[in-house]
Amino acid sequence: MNFHDVLDSVLKRPVTREEALFLFQNTETEEKRNSLFAAARAVRKAETGDVYHFTGGIASVLPCRLRPLCNYCPYWRKKDQNPLPVEAIVAGARYFRREGVKKFHLSGGTTLGSEGQEVLEIVRSIYEAGLTDMKINVNCGAAMSVETMEQLKAWGVDSIGAVFEITNREVFRKVKPGDDFDKKMQFAWDIQKAGLAMGSGIMAGLGPKETRYEDYVNSLFDIAQFPHLASVYISKFTPDPAIPMHDWEACSVEEAARLVAIARLLYRSLNVTTAAGWTEQEQNQGIRAGAGNSLFALAVNLKVDYWQGTRQQASFSEDNIEYRDSRPAKRAMAEQCGITIAEG
Numbered sequence: 001m002n003f004h005d006v007l008d009s010v011l012k013r014p015v016t017r018e019e020a021l022f023l024f025q026n027t028e029t030e031e032k033r034n035s036l037f038a039a040a041r042a043v044r045k046a047e048t049g050d051v052y053h054f055t056g057g058i059a060s061v062l063p064c065r066l067r068p069l070c071n072y073c074p075y076w077r078k079k080d081q082n083p084l085p086v087e088a089i090v091a092g093a094r095y096f097r098r099e100g101v102k103k104f105h106l107s108g109g110t111t112l113g114s115e116g117q118e119v120l121e122i123v124r125s126i127y128e129a130g131l132t133d134m135k136i137n138v139n140c141g142a143a144m145s146v147e148t149m150e151q152l153k154a155w156g157v158d159s160i161g162a163v164f165e166i167t168n169r170e171v172f173r174k175v176k177p178g179d180d181f182d183k184k185m186q187f188a189w190d191i192q193k194a195g196l197a198m199g200s201g202i203m204a205g206l207g208p209k210e211t212r213y214e215d216y217v218n219s220l221f222d223i224a225q226f227p228h229l230a231s232v233y234i235s236k237f238t239p240d241p242a243i244p245m246h247d248w249e250a251c252s253v254e255e256a257a258r259l260v261a262i263a264r265l266l267y268r269s270l271n272v273t274t275a276a277g278w279t280e281q282e283q284n285q286g287i288r289a290g291a292g293n294s295l296f297a298l299a300v301n302l303k304v305d306y307w308q309g310t311r312q313q314a315s316f317s318e319d320n321i322e323y324r325d326s327r328p329a330k331r332a333m334a335e336q337c338g339i340t341i342a343e344g
């Protein structure tokens, strides 16, 4: 295979498995990496017009009841930790609406086998508060029945997350020992049965070095099989003293950005974004590598102390709840990167 021929081909059609592996193996130098990123940006521009939208997100809406917790995850490790009260979630949704941001996600932990009653209560409260024109993505593990998701759809929920992080079953079992791969797979198909769009995610730097590129390619293509797939986020492994994987090497931004770029070459017009573990500065590199077209800019969360140094300062806090607004930084980044943000 010739590097430049492959890049020419993937401008016109989705990358194949063999080409994706070839591109991971042949973009370790800065020069090749930059050529890869330029191709990914060209695909993004052709497919999406490079127009971006701000989104919001409310975290810790449900506790995680997986035992053990995932080995890379710093959430829910303190004994006295509670999820955000429903009133605070509704207040967060009001804040987004006030700021003109009508699309947001609710993220929380997993209760395997749950019917999803708690999610129903949260979404019902948001809509009963009159916030009926908001597009909501629910990302709370593989933990809802088809009936629950049908009800969410009837209320106007937009999409549901089924996030694998990695689809190598052996590595999945090791890094997510309390989770269940088959249930997640079933859940991903149940989202389609309920008639909803699906979001998923891959974590860069999570698997062993020896099979890392193969694992990226398999994860990308395994997730691509879902016809209702609408968005994929790429998070970036970041060690924290509280997690069992505290001495696992942090994923470099260059490697994570290459995963973003190759995801763009496969998923084309879908929403490919950066997620947890990317600093504000590193997110610019994600955009240069082809990420888009939503920009997570308004965040509501409980005060937490993990990932010190990578988290942006809170814009303001109320009752132990932090609000972050990164729109100014993102507008500056958009100008630098030559992309357009459609506000309102």
Ligand code: SF4
Pocket (backbone or CB within 6 Å): 064, 065, 066, 069, 070, 073, 074, 075, 076, 108, 109, 110, 141
């Ligand atoms: S399911 Fe999510 S919240 Fe729960 S331990 Fe795993 S990554 Fe953390």
